[in-house]
Amino acid sequence: MHIHPQRYKEVQKMCPPDGEKSLKDMRDEMRFESLFAERAKKMRASEIRELLKVTQQPDIISFAGGLPNPESFPKGIISEIMKGVLDSDMASRALQYGSTEGLPELRDVILKRFEERFGYKGDRDNIIITTGSQQGLDLLGRIFIGSRSHIIMEAPTYLGALNAFKFYNPSIHTVPLDENGIMPSLLEEKIKTLHRRGETPKFLYTVPNFHNPAGVTLSLERRRELLEIASEYDLLVVEDDPYGELRYEGEHLPPLLSLDKEDRVIYLGTFSKVLSPGMRLAWAIGPKEVIKKMVLAKQGVDLCTSTLSQVIALEYLSGGHMDKHIPNIIELYRKKRDLMLSSMEESFPEEMAWTRPEGGMFIWVRGPEGLDTKELFPYAIEKKVAFVVGEAFYPDRSVKNAMRLNFTNPSDEDIPVGIKRLSDVLEHFLKERDLKRGGEEELIIGV
Numbered sequence: 001m002h003i004h005p006q007r008y009k010e011v012q013k014m015c016p017p018d019g020e021k022s023l024k025d026m027r028d029e030m031r032f033e034s035l036f037a038e039r040a041k042k043m044r045a046s047e048i049r050e051l052l053k054v055t056q057q058p059d060i061i062s063f064a065g066g067l068p069n070p071e072s073f074p075k076g077i078i079s080e081i082m083k084g085v086l087d088s089d090m091a092s093r094a095l096q097y098g099s100t101e102g103l104p105e106l107r108d109v110i111l112k113r114f115e116e117r118f119g120y121k122g123d124r125d126n127i128i129i130t131t132g133s134q135q136g137l138d139l140l141g142r143i144f145i146g147s148r149s150h151i152i153m154e155a156p157t158y159l160g161a162l163n164a165f166k167f168y169n170p171s172i173h174t175v176p177l178d179e180n181g182i183m184p185s186l187l188e189e190k191i192k193t194l195h196r197r198g199e200t201p202k203f204l205y206t207v208p209n210f211h212n213p214a215g216v217t218l219s220l221e222r223r224r225e226l227l228e229i230a231s232e233y234d235l236l237v238v239e240d241d242p243y244g245e246l247r248y249e250g251e252h253l254p255p256l257l258s259l260d261k262e263d264r265v266i267y268l269g270t271f272s273k274v275l276s277p278g279m280r281l282a283w284a285i286g287p288k289e290v291i292k293k294m295v296l297a298k299q300g301v302d303l304c305t306s307t308l309s310q311v312i313a314l315e316y317l318s319g320g321h322m323d324k325h326i327p328n329i330i331e332l333y334r335k336k337r338d339l340m341l342s343s344m345e346e347s348f349p350e351e352m353a354w355t356r357p358e359g360g361m362f363i364w365v366r367g368p369e370g371l372d373t374k375e376l377f378p379y380a381i382e383k384k385v386a387f388v389v390g391e392a393f394y395p396d397r398s399v400k401n402a403m404r405l406n407f408t409n410p411s412d413e414d415i416p417v418g419i420k421r422l423s424d425v426l427e428h429f430l431k432e433r434d435l436k437r438g439g440e441e442e443l444i445i446g447v
């Protein structure tokens, strides 16, 4: 694969960053531009999102999405529950508006499950049902972030959180991860630096279990350390945990929420990865004052989360289906993770390093310095395989040599084929550019 500059341009055209615009599109853009609010003017389709459009072509094996596998959806049970609900006297309730806080019985069963699993004790005022955790993130942005606010995130971090918070225009500070999650000493250093400048971070946003995109998990020791630091510097912690139940090996670790003794953790949980993302159903548990403000903020957004989805989830949980079905999802995904890891072991160039997640949906891959995965992307598309370019997960786009691979959505047959294609592209690309792995001390994940 000789990479001639002209050829590169041709391949790159297959994934144009901004699509082709017609004269009418351009006229419409100008017509509305002067009407849009300043904050809307700043909203732009990300280049990465545009790149990802090509990954939806049917002949491409995509490791780019962040989607659960449709095989994991308990369609039969949902169908039965739905029919049962609509044929019963619950129907009127399921089809009516509900309270902004969410169905009280659903809040109760979620809290009960939390108490049974982790010993967390809270009451109905500690929990709000949201339209996906994505809405939880937006509500937190609404109530905490002003344009001169400072927040701390991990590097890399979840792209959806980055987008949700960026809308409120904070200064974003980052702390790197290693194979045991966020590095507490660097977190403390970051807080101290901010304090010296007279700035107080509004919160730390962290994904402690099977991180998206890094795949790593915060160790128990670090969970305790993190909370000690949070206590010392009076820091709020947003714990986003969509993957915690999807553990394929090892012991479950207690969430920060249940280890915290000072009411400083806001925990986000979701049904998206253990039931269905299409139901758009999630929850936030935290200090009552915070939940109260989230309720007020939500009233202006959607009045309430889909009552139909809430009633179905309530029946699903209280009928014991959730606990019965999660092991099936774990079995399905564990096999896919193992397939991807063994295929990578077999064929990835030795210059590449990657994480071995104990759960969740993602593997994080890092190449030698000088590798730019955005540059690599069009060649991968030409070979009919796709990934997400790593720089998307850094607020400052500073890391160029990384990529995120999803192993839950592709079929068992496609995983080894796609990994072989990606290996070939990497092999040629690294050789062509004469890129070698740096020193052993190089972090696989952090900045």
Ligand SMILES: Cc1ncc(COP(=O)(O)O)c(C=O)c1O
Binding pocket: 066, 131, 132, 133, 134, 135, 158, 160, 207, 212, 240, 242, 269, 270, 271, 272, 277, 281, 282
């Ligand atoms: C870390 C993280 N937080 C939140 C979400 C959003 O989840 P939901 O479908 O509940 O909005 C995702 C989805 O991929 C995620 O990876």
